[in-house]
Amino acid sequence: MASEPMSVSDYRTTVRTLLGAQPSSTRELAHCRGLVLAEEVIAPVSLPPFDNSAMDGYAVRAVDVADANQDNPVELPVTTDIPAGRTEVPPLLPGTAHRIMTGAPLPPGADTVVQVELTDGGIERVRIDGSAPVGKHLRRTGEDVIAGSKILEPGTVLGPAQLGLAAAVGLRDLPVHRPPRVLVLSTGSELVAPGEPLLPGQIYESNSVMLASALREVGCEVRELRFVPDDVSAFHATLAPELDSVDLLVTSGGVSAGAFEVVKDALSGQGVEFTKVAVQPGGPQGCGRYQGVPVVTLPGNPVSALVSVELFLRPAVLGSLGHRSVHRRQVRARLTSALTSPGGKEQYRRGLYRPRLGEVSGEVGPSGGPGSHLLASFAAANCLIAIDKETTELAEGAEVDVLLLD
Numbered sequence: 221m222a223s224e225p226m227s228v229s230d231y232r233t234t235v236r237t238l239l240g241a242q243p244s245s246t247r248e249l250a251h252c253r254g255l256v257l258a259e260e261v262i263a264p265v266s267l268p269p270f271d272n273s274a275m276d277g278y279a280v281r282a283v284d285v286a287d288a289n290q291d292n293p294v295e296l297p298v299t300t301d302i303p304a305g306r307t308e309v310p311p312l313l314p315g316t317a318h319r320i321m322t323g324a325p326l327p328p329g330a331d332t333v334v335q336v337e338l339t340d341g342g343i344e345r346v347r348i349d350g351s352a353p354v355g356k357h358l359r360r361t362g363e364d365v366i367a368g369s370k371i372l373e374p375g376t377v378l379g380p381a382q383l384g385l386a387a388a389v390g391l392r393d394l395p396v397h398r399p400p401r402v403l404v405l406s407t408g409s410e411l412v413a414p415g416e417p418l419l420p421g422q423i424y425e426s427n428s429v430m431l432a433s434a435l436r437e438v439g440c441e442v443r444e445l446r447f448v449p450d451d452v453s454a455f456h457a458t459l460a461p462e463l464d465s466v467d468l469l470v471t472s473g474g475v476s477a478g479a480f481e482v483v484k485d486a487l488s489g490q491g492v493e494f495t496k497v498a499v500q501p502g503g504p505q506g507c508g509r510y511q512g513v514p515v516v517t518l519p520g521n522p523v524s525a526l527v528s529v530e531l532f533l534r535p536a537v538l539g540s541l542g543h544r545s546v547h548r549r550q551v552r553a554r555l556t557s558a559l560t561s562p563g564g565k566e567q568y569r570r571g572l573y574r575p576r577l578g579e580v581s582g583e584v585g586p587s588g589g590p591g592s593h594l595l596a597s598f599a600a601a602n603c604l605i606a607i608d609k610e611t612t613e614l615a616e617g618a619e620v621d622v623l624l625l626d
């Protein structure tokens with residue numbers, strides 16, 4: 221007798237557990253964008269590393285310019301220029317000024333900067349038309365980061381600001397979770413490469429580019445092998461040389477109840493369990509380890525395959541890469557038209573969500589029907605409408621959960 225189908229949530233946990241955690245390795249900053257930090261980062265230097273000027277102007281002592289104003293300017297001799305990058309800076313003597321540029325080190329003895337706009341811009345002597353309190357236009361050592369402090373937490377997704385910060389404290393590389401190397405293998409003797417002529421009974425192969433891009437979007441390094449025929453020995457022969465160099469094998473097709481289910485036939489009893497999940501689309505699933513390599517076998521129907529990635533693979537990959545947030549943003553929305561669902565299984569309808577200005581929930585309508593072959597209406601959708609397994613009918617205006625895909 222057939223066993224009870226598994227719940228979406230249990231199967232999601234099964235796939236997540238299978239993938240485990242990607243090992244960490246150090247990568248140059250230029251190759252870290254979008255990756256997740258595997259360890260905390262401690263700042264080797266302070267930021268700023270030295271007291272410096274925030275303005276182009278004159279470094280002075282505040283007491284020397286305390287009474288300066290337009291009617292009563294103060295004139296000081298200029299001893300030297302301090303451009304940004306000057307490493308040896310002579311001290312400032314009382315009653316003198318150093319011409320200083322933005323980012324240049326503050327000379328010892330100076331305690332403030334008068335911006336050039338408040339002066340005549342003099343080179344040998346400068347006329348100062350305004351006062352500046354102690355600390356004006358100064359950027360103090362460690363104001364941003366103190367050497368030895370933690371600047372980035374493990375689990376941080378590395379974007380422009382985080383990479384800039386790592387470079388600013390002098391780091392060349394960072395410890396990150398290594399992207400998984402994924403082999404996407406699409407099976408089916410009916411499949412033909414896009415661009416080639418089609419014979420009756422053949423269709424264009426579309427799952428590999430679709431699945432590979434979905435997996436690349438979440439940070440996988442993907443290689444595709446298309447057109448593996450519905451033949452078990454051809455399947456094994458294709459796979460054998462690949463297994464050493466992959467962290468995850470994702471197949472499409474050949475997992476349901478037909479007479480020629482190549483993936484099921486090749487991997488059953490070899491560490492891969494084939495399961496029914498109480499969901500539509502995406503019911504027939506399989507996962508496990510084949511010769512030590514994690515395997516996730518997706519159903520061949522294009523919509524089923526992509527919805528399966530959304531529900532199971534995407535969160536598992538993001539989790540294995542150390543992301544703290546692994547789920548799509550979920551919102552509540554009102555249905556713009558009535559919907560039915562088979563009941564007994566969760567249903568994920570492709571939908572079009574429109575936020576409503578100034579309101580917490582937006583509105584959503586189905587994009588096409590529930591069929592697992594309806595790829596065009598998926599391509600026109602921006603969300604999945606989640607319908608629980610108890611619900612069979614939803615009236616127009618009913619509130620539903622919506623997973624936003626963009």
Ligand SMILES: Nc1nc2c(c(=O)[nH]1)N[C@H]1C(S)=C(S)[C@@H](COP(=O)(O)OP(=O)(O)OC[C@H]3O[C@@H](n4cnc5c(N)ncnc54)[C@H](O)[C@@H]3O)O[C@H]1N2
Nearest residue numbers: 406408425426427473474475476477503519520521522524
């Ligand atoms: N008797 C039953 N038949 C089916 C059941 C069932 O429970 N009992 N489940 C149905 C469901 S639900 C799904 S989903 C599919 C899954 O089938 P398979 O994973 O075995 O996939 P295939 O039969 O190989 O293909 C299904 C469909 O998708 C097309 N396909 C496959 N690969 C690609 C590709 N790379 N690019 C484009 N299109 C592809 C294929 O031509 C078929 O039309 O099984 C149902 N049947």
Ligand code: MOO
Nearest residue numbers: 501502503524592
């Ligand atoms: O479960 Mo299938 O994925 O409905 O087409």
